Amino acid sequence: MRIVVLAGGIGGARFLRGLKAAAPDADITVIGNTGDDIHLFGLKVCPDLDTVMYTLGGGINEEQGWGRTDETFQVKSELAAYGVGPEWFGLGDRDFATHIVRTQMLGAGYPLSAVTEALCDRWQPGVRLIPMSDDRIETHVAVETDGERKAVHFQEYWVKLRASVDALAVVPVGAEQAKPAPGVLEAIAEADVVIFPPSNPVVSIGTILAVPGIREAIAEAGVPVVGLSPIVGDAPVRGMADKVLAAVGVEASAAAVAEHYGSGLLDGWLVDTVDAAAVERIESAGIRCRAVPLLMTDPEEGTAAAAMAREALALAEEVREVRG
Template structure:
């Protein structure tokens, strides 16, 4: 028998937006968030965890809503000083943001796990929802291009997603172990598993590539629903549509359905893509057509409610 907890897989800004909506639509004890750590990397000796930090800042109401990343009210004295002495300046680290990275790196160097540090920071910022990195072992998403392999942040930030993508590798994934708290939650049979509207190749795929995790997700018995990150043939944020085209795939919600076929039970697509619903249903999954563009908090809460309600119907009816 399932309990009433909901597990959300999140990566990037789109994922954090839906997580915020879920945090308002559900009691804190109902929600767990699994974050992608394939984006994590070391910079100036500091451990940076972009996707996890985006969720932390979003749920603590510290996120810069205009930029979509980092802290609000940020200053950039550190970066200005770094440029003055000839240091790399392709990845911006704000003065306030530095505190999180310095504390995390110090705790990791003293033997704490990434999960423990994330929980410590979340508690300090008043976040009641568990934020669970997919694993404590380092995993690095690498982007294959005709000019060679690039670390993800080099591709994404330094090169501004300009190189053509030919494939992806997740270095260290064979040594990764699923976050113990995620394993425990899955053994308790969550009611629903939601894949946020995140890039399927570099935000969701690393999570699912953690050994045995995708198998455990399916064996949990919970319906798995995804929200398409592609709307009207475009990604609302990030390079997902560009990647799909370069990999020889049409950039469409239907292709997202094909990508997740055999793993998810249902897909939420935008009203703009409503004509694709029959073709998606023909793939053997349920379809929910809803407004998926999240311009403000109300949009995020509405999409969260629609997604949970959709999943509830697939699971035979869980109560929100």
């Protein structure tokens, strides 16, 4: 079975670990969000790609969900001693090595997809990880502070401001001119199922879908497209997704997110059991829906994530059977 997963960071990565456990023989291609990439200290940092790579490769800091395990912060503290920031972005020494290798390879002319493949040679994540695009795309968030409207990098909004102010707009700068990375459209065309994990529908999966050609390829693939709600009980499972949902005029509910994707893209949708009442509304929008436990409460064990993955695959199978 060939599975394509569109993934952001922590939620996507933990779901993927469950998916590998649920479908050990599947051929899994992950299309990773690069809209949260940022240049820091002259280095190219790809937080979402790295979170997937480290999580599946056994190098992740399990407690925080991102960054490396057994991490130290000598480089960062020295940079601060030079007065060089930003200090709000937590890059550890082990993590720095990844960004140094990536930046060196990009400087030598390799595209990000080739660099990601090279980095994965070490981590052996057990999936094929492809950035959504080799072109530079940076998600910017429009905010108003002190009566002045300005755009900040998504990382500044998310990590520095911790989404403490309203997001007025979310713009994947560069997406319109970008092309899907080599292998992205091919993987979608050859997929048996496409899964949207419980990643952020705006700044993770939404950004991937903003790369021209990807949304169309998924819609036209003719295979089940199923997703898992990142909203449980009308609140995002992780963090501050409601802020960026508001920016695109979508309420923070499992049903609203499903409707945001729409039946033209999405065939099936899993909501948490606490949102069982939303199933009817979602199905009336033409999207097959099931209510199942959606909390990845044991990230290290991955059994909850594996159960979620099995439910997603079962829902995909239902969709396939109904279509005949």
